[in-house]
Amino acid sequence: MTLFGKLLVFLNLVFSVVTGALIVFVFTTRANWVAAYKDAEVKAKTAEAAFKSERLTHENDVRQKDAEMTGLKEAIKQRDQAVETAQQEARSARELATKNEGLNAGANAQQQKVQTELAQIRIERDGLVQQQADLRARIVKLIEERDAQVGKAVAADLRARTMEQKANNLLRQVEELTLRNRELEQAAPGGGGGSTAPSVLEGTIKSAPPGVRGKVTNVGETRTNLAQIDIGSDSGLSQGNTLIVYRGNDYLGDLTLSAVQPKTAVGTFKPARRGAEIRKDDLVITSFAGGGGPGQ
Numbered sequence: 001m002t003l004f005g006k007l008l009v010f011l012n013l014v015f016s017v018v019t020g021a022l023i024v025f026v027f028t029t030r031a032n033w034v035a036a037y038k039d040a041e042v043k044a045k046t047a048e049a050a051f052k053s054e055r056l057t058h059e060n061d062v063r064q065k066d067a068e069m070t071g072l073k074e075a076i077k078q079r080d081q082a083v084e085t086a087q088q089e090a091r092s093a094r095e096l097a098t099k100n101e102g103l104n105a106g107a108n109a110q111q112q113k114v115q116t117e118l119a120q121i122r123i124e125r126d127g128l129v130q131q132q133a134d135l136r137a138r139i140v141k142l143i144e145e146r147d148a149q150v151g152k153a154v155a156a157d158l159r160a161r162t163m164e165q166k167a168n169n170l171l172r173q174v175e176e177l178t179l180r181n182r183e184l185e186q187a188a189p190g191g192g193g194g195s196t197a198p199s200v201l202e203g204t205i206k207s208a209p210p211g212v213r214g215k216v217t218n219v220g221e222t223r224t225n226l227a228q229i230d231i232g233s234d235s236g237l238s239q240g241n242t243l244i245v246y247r248g249n250d251y252l253g254d255l256t257l258s259a260v261q262p263k264t265a266v267g268t269f270k271p272a273r274r275g276a277e278i279r280k281d282d283l284v285i286t287s288f289a290g291g292g293g294p295g296q
Helices: 003-095 101-187
Strands: 213-219 226-229 242-247 250-260 265-271 283-285
Touching: 003 101, 003 250
Parallel strands: none
Antiparallel strands: 213 226, 213 283, 226 265, 242 250, 242 283, 250 265
C-alpha cells in the first residue's frame, strides 16, 4: 500500500468517527429538546385550561354576588322606606302618647327592631363588598400566572425551534462529509474500478438475525440517500448489514448500514428501480425468513 493509500485509509477512519459522533449528538439533542418542548406545551395547555375554568367560575361567582348585592341594595332601600314609615308612625304615636302609652311603647320597640335589622343588613353588605374585592384580586393573580405560563411556553417553543435548526444543520454537514468521503475514495488510485485498497469500514460483517423489523425515522435532504432507522446494535445489527426497505407490499430497495448505535442506525439507500425513494416511516427488515411477508 502506498503512502497516499494509507493516508486515504486514515481519512476514512476519521470521517467515520466524526460521522458517528455527529449522528449521536444530533439524535440525542433533537430527542431531548422535542421532549422538553412537548412537556412545556402540555403544561402550558393544562395551565391555560385550568385558568379558563377558574376564571369562568369566578366570573359566575362575581355575577352572582353582584346580583345578590343588587338585591341587598333593594332590600336596604325597602328598609329605609320602612324606617321612614316607622318614624312617621313614631311621630303619630308620640302625638297619641297622651291617649295610649302602650301604643307608643310598641312603636318604639318596632323602630328599634327595624334599626337592628338595618344594621345587620349593612354588615352583610360590607361583607359581600369585601368578598367581591377578594374575588377580583384572585382573578388578577390568575391572569398574571396564566401570562407567566404562556411566556414560558413561548420561550420553550423558541428553544426547541433553535435546536431543531441546529440538528438539521448538523445532518447536512454529515451528508456533505459523506459526499466528500466518496469523492476522496473515487479519487484514490484504482478508485474507478478494479481492486482497491481495503477500507477501514470493511472487515468481517456479522450477519443480522432474520425477521428484525424497524422504521425509518429520518431521511437526508441531499443526493446521499442517507436514512436513519429506529433499531440498532441492541437488535443484533452491525455495520455493513443490508436491510430490505418496503412500504406496504411494495419493495423499494436496500439500506446498507454505515453507522450503528444501540437504539439507532444510519445507512445508505440503494433503490431497487428508477424512481424508487426512501421516505420517513417506511419499514425495514433484515430478512423475511421466519418473519412473514411485508404485509404481515
